[in-house]
Amino acid sequence: MRPTVAGGRAGEPFAPIADYGFLSDCETTALIAPSGNVEWMCLPRMDSPSVFGSILDRDAGYFRVGPAGVEVPAAQRYIPGTMVMETTWWTHGGWLVVTDALLMGPWHHETERSKTHRRAPTDYDADHVLLRMVRCVNGQVQVRLDCMPVFDYGRVPARWEHTGDGYHEAACHGNGLTLRLTTDMNVGFEGSLATGRTLLKQGDTRFVALSWSEHEPPHTYAEAHERLVWTVHHWQHWLDRGKFPDHPWRSHLQRSALTLKGLTFAPTGAVAAAATTSLPETPKGERNWDYRYTWIRDSTMALWAFYTLGFDWEANDFFYFITDVAEAADGRLQIMYGVDGREELPETTLDHLSGYDGARPVRIGNDAYTQAQHDVWGAIIGSIYLFVRRRDRLDDRLWKIIVKQVEEALANWRKPDCGMWEVRGKPQHFTSSKVFCWVAADRGARLARIRGCHDLAERWQKAADEIHADVLANALDERGVFTAHYGTKALDASVLLIPLLGFLPPDDKRVRETVLAIANELTEDDLVLRYRPEETDDGFSSSEGTFTICSFWLVSSLVMIGELERAKRLCEKLLSYASPLQLYAEEIDPHTGRHLGNFPQAFTHLSLINAVMHVIQAERPEGPPGAFA
Incomplete structure (x- = not known):
């Protein structure tokens, strides 16, 4: 039987392996469960120690954005031709769509390889930002943000602190990393958990950006949307270079x-x-x-x-x-x-x-x-x-x-x-x-x-x-x-x-x-x-x-x-x-x-x-x- 929930919080069952979504910026990767939980993510690259590791232990860290309470998504899909994922929920109050992407941006730096080998004209650099965008399609939905990193494969809990003005930016440190959380939701702390809750009505939007380098994350929804579009276009332009037969497969x-x-x-x-x-x-x-x-x-x-x-x-x-x-x-x-x-x-x-x-x-x-x-x-x-x-x-x-x-x-x-x-x-x-x-x-x-x-x-x-x-x-x-x-x-x-x-x-x-x-x-x-x-x-x-x-x-x-x-x-x-x-x-x-x-x-x-x-x-x-x- 398929579990009715697939979260990463303590006590919740594990999603079937095939039900995870896969994100990448070609430096790091992330797996997202149907619940909206990021349950696997290693930083700063794909073979580094995990920051979110609840796919291997429910106490090893997770990052969820989605409806408050236990909800099963109505659908998940990639935006065609991309590594950008959409999860749609139907709740008793309305419909909610969460769009997830590891952002790609213009070249920020030369790697040793890019100095010695030509790069493809559609190659962009990783922006080192996990972007999660929320949109209420109709009705109204209570949305919850929970971000609980546990560094070094679940061994080092996060310690959050507010940065900047207000309650929209936070940071935590561990295992040589600094994570920054930037959002247009108010965020508070419960131990190692950064959390926020808000009611969205039809047409309302929110964004959450988690970043881990000197690259600046988006600071407004409009900026987040612009960078998401850039990422979508990157993947679609990359795929356009391929030669695929006209076939049902x-x-x-x-x-x-x-x-x-x-x-x-x-x-x-x-x-x-x-x-x-x-x-x-x-x-x-x-x-x-x-x-x-x-x-x-x-x-x-x-x-x-x-x-x-x-x-x-x-x-x-x-x-x-x-x-x-x-x-x-x-x-x-x-x-x-x-x-x-x-x-x-x-x-x-x-x-x-x-x-x-x-x-x-x-x-x-x-x-x-x-x-x-x-x-x-x-x-x-x-x-x-x-x-x-x-x-x-x-x-x-x-x-x-x-x-x-x-x-x-x-x-x-x-x-x-x-x-x-x-x-x-x-x-x-x-x-x-x-x-x-x-x-x-x-x-x-x-x-x-x-x-x-x-x-x-x-x-x-x-x-x-x-x-x-x-x-x-x-x-x-x-x-x-x-x-x-x-x-x-x-x-x-x-x-x-x-x-x-x-x-x-x-x-x-x-x-x-x-x-x-x-x-x-x-x-x-x-x-x-x-x-x-x-x-x-x-x-x-x-x-x-x-x-x-x-x-x-x-x-x-x-x-x-x-x-x-x-x-x-x-x-x-x-x-x-x-x-x-x-x-x-x-x-x-x-x-x-x-x-x-x-x-x-x-x-x-x-x-x-x-x-x-x-x-x-x-x-x-x-x-x-x-x-x-």
Whole structure:
């Protein structure tokens, strides 16, 4: 049953993960519950400690603007083409609309990246202001403002004080931050809570602005409205740069593009895997991870998606980020980094937090950054190949990175690793890891030919052929189906990448048998599992939901093997599971449709774009796109 309230105050139930709205200014993000509560917001950037954290513990801070009392919203939506959200309430007295946005403004400062790389003509800076605007549409509604920050993941309560003249401005300090609250409502304090209450009649308006930097917040409703319009136009102008097919699924592509842009940390170009930490993959379970970092493996598919939709600026920014960290790594590339490029992401638990709906532990940091995962070299070489192929040139800097990463792949491909799912069990010879090492050698050989280094191209191609033969000799069962790793009959959805990466052509019988085996044997109600936990030692005893990225991979793979109608049916089903705002978490419970895991999930939206474009283009004369090659 869906809860009747979804607030962030102590004692109130948690909203379903899929019911949250997502805001971004490309530096920080916020999740808003249907109640009007901001229940997750980290400052000053998306991987900082939380200021509002009641999604993980009801005492960890919230910020609500909405009708006084318990009310369920009549509707929530994004203003079309934007990251600006509207929530509409019907109360017994009237109708109320609250509009929320993380404001965007003109460039305020140059980042290190903007000095060395061109910026898109529609890029604006984050204004470092969360704006909440209230309008009574008809009748009359009692409106309440409650702002209770708790700094440092719920450990440091706020201490408010009035600033300026009157009761319209306040500030609090904690964990090195200063928050300013500016509003045309009278605000008082109840301990760490800043609160206000007012009666609005038809046509009345109010605004509330929370800011956290030297940028000035709006001080009047008229100024707030002007800056909101500026933000709306920013997002709509950004989306206008994209190339979206005229198709009923177009809105899903657009929302996925906006979500990926919202998960991009503008100062570096890195794309965070998700906006949250520790939203559970199993209800009340322990599979709770911090995803506010960037994974190198996402890069090839991210570039393919951005380039396909016409967002070359975003693709290039992410490309520059991953090549920067690769250059700094000097061949010792990690699987993941902070969005600022930092290498160390030590994992700790926040035992003072009760977790989303009781799911513990709550983790910050992610020890997977220390794992050996052999897909990383293929991911970065594949990304460089996509980048270079669009330009047909290869400079000295990229060539040095290529040589180091390919040689690293060739030195390590025979070793077992932890696989792309970051299992915390025994390392294995995972099939997908070997395939990505093949990608490193194969794309490396192609790049060497572009460079004119034919001897090196020949050596790398010979190595690619050796890896290819090794996989075919060791990763197939007696049916000719690719398995999770050498020496097992267990299936794993990661082998769906074999046709997508061009390891074998889609008309190869082994590819077809593998895709159909996963579709028929590794699914629950048509949705794809990563693997069956009873067959794979991942370090945990609990189960998990279906992985939506894997289900979208299956759509793409079905298209490639000629099963277009089956692919379309599955894609339609997956799109029907989108949240009311067309967002996705990492997993879906196939029996209830409940979203599980961190939210919104970049990899899910990347795979959605790839799958939808495969289906749409397969219906057209030019046919479906090929592999990421």
